[in-house]
Amino acid sequence: MPAIEASGLTKIFGRRPKRGVRMLREGAEVADLRREGLTPAVIEATFDVAPGEIFVVMGLSGSGKSTLIRMVNGLLEPTDGTIKLDGQDITHLSKAGLRELRRSKVSMVFQHFALLPHRTVGENAAYALQLQGVSRDERERRAEEALAMVGLKGWGGSMPSELSGGMRQRVGLARALASGTEVMLMDEAFSALDPLIRKEMQDQLLELQAELDKTILFITHDLNEAMRLGDRIAMMRDGRIVQVGTAEEILNEPANNYVAQFVEGVDRSRVLSAGTVMEPPVAVVGRDAGPQAAHKLMREHQTSSLLVVTRERRVEGLVWEDDVAEAVRQGADRLPVSAEGVPRVTPDTPLAALFHHAAATRAPIAVVGENDRLEGVIPRVTLLSALSAPTGKDRPDGTDGTGGAGERPDATAAGETPLDPAGAR
Amino acid sequence: MTPLTTPMPPGLPRIPIGEVVADGITWVKQNLEALLDGLTAMLSFLVELFTDLLLAPPMLLGIALFTLLALLVRSWGFAVFALVGTLLIASMELWEPAMQTLGLVLVATLAAIVVAIPIGILAARSDTVSTIVKPVLDFMQTMPAFVYLVPVVIFFSIGVVPGVFATVVFALPPGVRLTELGIRQVDKETVEAGEAFGGTPGQILRGIQLPLGLPTIMAGVNQVIMLALSMAVIAGLVGAGGLGQLVVTSISRIDVALGFEAGLAVVILAIYLDRITGAIGQPTGRSLGAVLRRRRAETASRQPAAATAGSTTT
Numbered sequence A: 001m002p003a004i005e006a007s008g009l010t011k012i013f014g015r016r017p018k019r020g021v022r023m024l025r026e027g028a029e030v031a032d033l034r035r036e037g038l039t040p041a042v043i044e045a046t047f048d049v050a051p052g053e054i055f056v057v058m059g060l061s062g063s064g065k066s067t068l069i070r071m072v073n074g075l076l077e078p079t080d081g082t083i084k085l086d087g088q089d090i091t092h093l094s095k096a097g098l099r100e101l102r103r104s105k106v107s108m109v110f111q112h113f114a115l116l117p118h119r120t121v122g123e124n125a126a127y128a129l130q131l132q133g134v135s136r137d138e139r140e141r142r143a144e145e146a147l148a149m150v151g152l153k154g155w156g157g158s159m160p161s162e163l164s165g166g167m168r169q170r171v172g173l174a175r176a177l178a179s180g181t182e183v184m185l186m187d188e189a190f191s192a193l194d195p196l197i198r199k200e201m202q203d204q205l206l207e208l209q210a211e212l213d214k215t216i217l218f219i220t221h222d223l224n225e226a227m228r229l230g231d232r233i234a235m236m237r238d239g240r241i242v243q244v245g246t247a248e249e250i251l252n253e254p255a256n257n258y259v260a261q262f263v264e265g266v267d268r269s270r271v272l273s274a275g276t277v278m279e280p281p282v283a284v285v286g287r288d289a290g291p292q293a294a295h296k297l298m299r300e301h302q303t304s305s306l307l308v309v310t311r312e313r314r315v316e317g318l319v320w321e322d323d324v325a326e327a328v329r330q331g332a333d334r335l336p337v338s339a340e341g342v343p344r345v346t347p348d349t350p351l352a353a354l355f356h357h358a359a360a361t362r363a364p365i366a367v368v369g370e371n372d373r374l375e376g377v378i379p380r381v382t383l384l385s386a387l388s389a390p391t392g393k394d395r396p397d398g399t400d401g402t403g404g405a406g407e408r409p410d411a412t413a414a415g416e417t418p419l420d421p422a423g424a425r
Numbered sequence B: 001m002t003p004l005t006t007p008m009p010p011g012l013p014r015i016p017i018g019e020v021v022a023d024g025i026t027w028v029k030q031n032l033e034a035l036l037d038g039l040t041a042m043l044s045f046l047v048e049l050f051t052d053l054l055l056a057p058p059m060l061l062g063i064a065l066f067t068l069l070a071l072l073v074r075s076w077g078f079a080v081f082a083l084v085g086t087l088l089i090a091s092m093e094l095w096e097p098a099m100q101t102l103g104l105v106l107v108a109t110l111a112a113i114v115v116a117i118p119i120g121i122l123a124a125r126s127d128t129v130s131t132i133v134k135p136v137l138d139f140m141q142t143m144p145a146f147v148y149l150v151p152v153v154i155f156f157s158i159g160v161v162p163g164v165f166a167t168v169v170f171a172l173p174p175g176v177r178l179t180e181l182g183i184r185q186v187d188k189e190t191v192e193a194g195e196a197f198g199g200t201p202g203q204i205l206r207g208i209q210l211p212l213g214l215p216t217i218m219a220g221v222n223q224v225i226m227l228a229l230s231m232a233v234i235a236g237l238v239g240a241g242g243l244g245q246l247v248v249t250s251i252s253r254i255d256v257a258l259g260f261e262a263g264l265a266v267v268i269l270a271i272y273l274d275r276i277t278g279a280i281g282q283p284t285g286r287s288l289g290a291v292l293r294r295r296r297a298e299t300a301s302r303q304p305a306a307a308t309a310g311s312t313t314t
Ligand SMILES: Nc1ncnc2c1ncn2[C@@H]1O[C@H](COP(=O)(O)OP(=O)(O)O)[C@@H](O)[C@H]1O
Pocket: A013, A014, A039, A040, A041, A059, A060, A061, A062, A063, A064, A065, A066, A067, A068
């Protein structure tokens, strides 16, 4: 059962918002609703979040992310559609029911931390527990634990004003952790922080998540952050979810121009893995084949090297065109296998980790799966071009980006993207 | 003698607003006698109580207490002012009327706050209440202060109670306004945090809105006190006693010396009350209380640091 299940979730602000839902059903545009004085903030959002998943909702400012996340804990009541937590329909819960839900199931971390300035760090971390009427001893103990988890052990007696931004948000995180809820909502939780601190907080969140296995709905307008954190990402635009997928799916198969433009500036080396950019291992030669056969294969595949594999498709080494030509001339009957080693990586190795291989050798990188079986190769040129552009269909500039990259080595230029993800590197 | 009002243009009906209000007042007087009596009893009891309390310690001890309070909540400099000011009041032989006025002001302020803060809270929560309350407050604030004295005298005859009552009505508006403002301007996200963790409206009010709105609410209280003080003097006209009575006497006798001295005592009281309430809303950090708290916090934080240092070396 999904931890969070939204279907057809719609929120329209304005007087008598239900009529907006009707208008949308009848095919009205957002602009038509605006003329009527209605603001459709979220339109027909449908998604599931699995338990233990980090689900990122990503979109420009004003695209309805905050409105969406506030319907998940009932801070806003949906105009239409349903939202379920753990299978429980919370769409029309009473006020008391919602309070109970927020105490037991969902907590929240805020963009500007929303700490109580007149209370100590420890009291802030214990705030949710205090609201629940947990005894002082227990809430101090649990707050202390939560503070230790976020690296603020011993800071309980300080005031929030004495802490840096990053530390304050750690308190915000500790407050949510101390409440002990399964689901955590994070609305642009790191957006107010400096890029370096932000990255630190992302690492910390991932570390905590590995340990705690919470269900996290994370909102951001920074694509790099989305890609770093999200198991899956929902791209939002003007209130609608335009694509849901893993970081790689969004990068490589953007559903439309909007997403494609968005992903143009992202640091692909962090997101892509060897498995996504590898090419089918066709330029290979059996180790018992002769130089003649190898020479022919090279000409067929227009390549200057071949991987030498066993019958079990285990990589033995590699031969270079020059050596093969020389062997053919000399009439040798064994392949001149190069002494140079072939770098081997698994499919889930991030692209960024491949560069030092590429720098160390001219050889292509072999992507091997179980039992060292060859699954694909990454020639050096592919590695470089993979960084430059999505292989998706409709490219924003109209060129068709099939065949990947190489054709547009200039496309890495960040900063010219519609939104400038502050941490584009 | 020239008439006070102008004749209306011919043909325009005379709308008897004044008469209607007067009839209403008479009706209240006749039908709510019990309520008015109860109020009278309670207010006169409270004013007497406060005045007696203020006059209970011998004058010099009283002066010392005022000075100490100034030191506790504000600063050394202000304590010096308090000492000089209260000594001056004593030496002008105005100690007793000053304490009577102070007692009246405190009771009126308390009553005004008790009424104003809940109304302010309601107005902050509901736009409807806010739109209803606003014009009423405007009316109360712009109506000339003397006008309140007339119906009040009908209700309570003359004495200290009509004085308190007129003072409450006159001093109420800023208390309501600034309470509403203070609560409304509390950071929205912080209030949302209270809701997001399952806080009840009461918990959010007590734990977030009131403490974070406190500086503004205290600014309101401060204004209530200032208005109460000025009205308490005017209330001398209806026999409220204290410094107000001396001012009224000085006018009727054209006694400049008495008038000036009574006025000066009012000014000293005003400055004293203003600075004290201001310091509660926005602590200066130079008060004795703050200095002691800081010192205690420092020693407390030094201890765990020493403890951890010790544990790392062992
Ligand atoms: N309480 C509200 N009343 C009216 N319009 C609102 C309200 N909250 C948000 N909106 C509108 O809804 C749209 C989406 O806002 P929001 O969810 O805050 O976007 P995001 O968090 O993605 O920046 C915006 O156009 C905003 O102006």
